[in-house]
């Protein structure tokens with residue numbers, strides 16, 4: 610099977626969000642030959658200050674209409690989460706240094722920026738207008754209806770071309786992993802900037818692909834909402 614065919618087979622067979630039959634939270638499990646790293650958790654001598662190392666990263670979902678986000682907040686968030694600079698001060702690791710992920714920003718309520726779909730240029734730190742809308746299209750599944758109250762949505766889209774050339778179909782895995790790295794940056798930076806954020810996996814792939822005007826080698830994988 611061709612690499613691209615394999616990627617398409619997986620990607621397009623996992624777009625159906627309503628396939629979830631059971632909802633059970635993951636439980637902690639043990640093995641018979643367990644080695645306790647410490648007998649008593651109170652004996653752990655280094656208690657790193659959680660606030661200094663990692664802020665409280667709980668998801669924040671705006672349940673009613675919020676004040677608009679400011680253009681400056683969005684700029685600071687994007688710049689500090691994902692950027693390319695000649696001094697190599699990149700903000701996330703990427704397999705082979707390829708950086709296959711592109712961020713697309715759907716602006717709903719951001720002061721100083723017109724509603725619409727934009728592509729984020731991580732080198733120039735600019736937004737490139739792609740598509741406008743008078744009514745915001747429903748891009749997320751009904752259980753995510755709080756996304757109507759947010760200032761913007763950020764879609765993580767992988768451009769599979771260079772990844773596939775170097776790693777074959779395995780490159781698709783790396784793209785998923787890289788979403789996690791950048792997502793974590795967005796969680797941390799938005800917390801620091803007092804922006805409410807929530808990771809979103811429940812969106813309609815085909816609609817996102819259409820509104821973002823994505824070509825065949827571009828796959829929407831993950832998203833964040835900011836308020």
Ligand SMILES: Cc1cc2nc3c(=O)[nH]c(=O)nc-3n(C[C@H](O)[C@H](O)[C@H](O)COP(=O)(O)O)c2cc1C
Pocket residue numbers: 666667668669670753807808809810811812
């Ligand atoms: C891959 C992924 C997809 C997610 N998709 C959604 C989503 O579609 N809607 C939503 O409200 N939360 C979504 N979340 C957020 C989780 O529900 C949330 O992180 C989890 O309940 C733990 O809560 P906390 O983040 O407040 O600690 C997603 C999180 C991840 C990592």
